[in-house]
Amino acid sequence: MTRTIVVTGSASGIGATTAELLRDRGDRVIGIDLREADINADLSVPEARERAVRETTDRADGVIDAVIACAGISAPVPATIAVNYFGVTELLTGLLPALSRSAAPRAAVVSSMASLQPNSPELVAAALAGDEQRALAIAHELCAHGPEAGYIVYPSSKRALSRWVRRESITPAWAGAGIPLNAVAPGTVLTPMTQDLLSDPTTVAMVDAAVPMPLGYHQPPGSIAHLLIWLTGPENTHLAGQVIYDDGGADVSLRGEDIWSWADRS
Ligand code: NAI
Numbered sequence: 001m002t003r004t005i006v007v008t009g010s011a012s013g014i015g016a017t018t019a020e021l022l023r024d025r026g027d028r029v030i031g032i033d034l035r036e037a038d039i040n041a042d043l044s045v046p047e048a049r050e051r052a053v054r055e056t057t058d059r060a061d062g063v064i065d066a067v068i069a070c071a072g073i074s075a076p077v078p079a080t081i082a083v084n085y086f087g088v089t090e091l092l093t094g095l096l097p098a099l100s101r102s103a104a105p106r107a108a109v110v111s112s113m114a115s116l117q118p119n120s121p122e123l124v125a126a127a128l129a130g131d132e133q134r135a136l137a138i139a140h141e142l143c144a145h146g147p148e149a150g151y152i153v154y155p156s157s158k159r160a161l162s163r164w165v166r167r168e169s170i171t172p173a174w175a176g177a178g179i180p181l182n183a184v185a186p187g188t189v190l191t192p193m194t195q196d197l198l199s200d201p202t203t204v205a206m207v208d209a210a211v212p213m214p215l216g217y218h219q220p221p222g223s224i225a226h227l228l229i230w231l232t233g234p235e236n237t238h239l240a241g242q243v244i245y246d247d248g249g250a251d252v253s254l255r256g257e258d259i260w261s262w263a264d265r266s
Contacts, residue, residue, distance in 0.1 A: 018070060019031050021225050046090070052091060064101075074114075076148075078136050078143055081135050085135070092109070106234075110184055113185045187246075190218050213249060218248075
């Protein structure tokens with residue numbers, strides 16, 4: 001059966017590849033992006049998010065089978081928290097009524113292995129509290145200290161997003177309504193986002209030190225797109241609240257084998 005699937009960030013990289021694969025297999029895709037999409041909207045702006053929710057719901061005649069949220073930026077600017085956290089969580093929440101009218105509703109977001117990197121606890125807390133003004137103020141302050149300090153907005157946005165997915169996934173609104181909600185955390189993906197970084201051997205060495213990828217090295221966008229499509233297909237009946245590190249082994253390289261000993265604390 002044809003499914004109606006909303007893909008954000010559909011004009012480039014992982015989102016564009018996901019939209020193309022879905023269209024190729026006969027699904028109906030509603031793309032959202034800044035430009036060159038079915039719905040052009042700046043997801044860093046609250047009013048534009050609300051408009052995107054209305055227009056997407058109208059275009060889908062009120063029933064959406066899946067939402068795949070790929071839109072994101074990694075620049076050391078305050079907008080990074082607005083797009084990567086609020087632009088995802090508010091859009092998903094706004095589309096819940098249309099999702100809940102589907103026979104097999106699903107949602108997946110693109111987080112990042114960068115969620116494991118040093119972050120700003122204050123910024124993560126403000127995002128998780130839903131306080132966009134405070135989050136933007138903290139991000140402004142960080143970015144005012146230059147690009148190195150400003151970069152921390154990106155891992156903070158992804159840490160908060162991954163935690164939001166885990167927190168919300170088991171609530172009545174999601175699991176209780178029969179909607180699997182999950183995140184994918186990529187390693188280094190070959191898209192326009194990483195093009196400049198990967199064109200200079202010095203920055204490639206920095207990236208590879210931070211994101212070691214023993215399996216397959218830098219990954220094509222399709223490696224993420226196929227997983228997003230499975231997560232949001234009817235075949236996924238019980239996978240919920242997971243942050244799946246689809247990263248060539250970067251997470252294991254960094255965190256090691258043992259993610260269970262938290263259970264052994266007395
Ligand atoms: P990309 O730059 O190729 O695509 C991102 C898309 O998001 C673009 O089409 C852009 O126009 C859209 N977008 C940006 N700001 C927006 C806004 N305010 N409103 C609406 N749309 C907006 O990048 P890529 O690599 O495909 O990134 C997709 C997701 O994957 C992002 O969330 C990124 O953080 C995440 N990611 C990417 C990695 C990589 O190595 N490329 C690694 C880990 C995560």
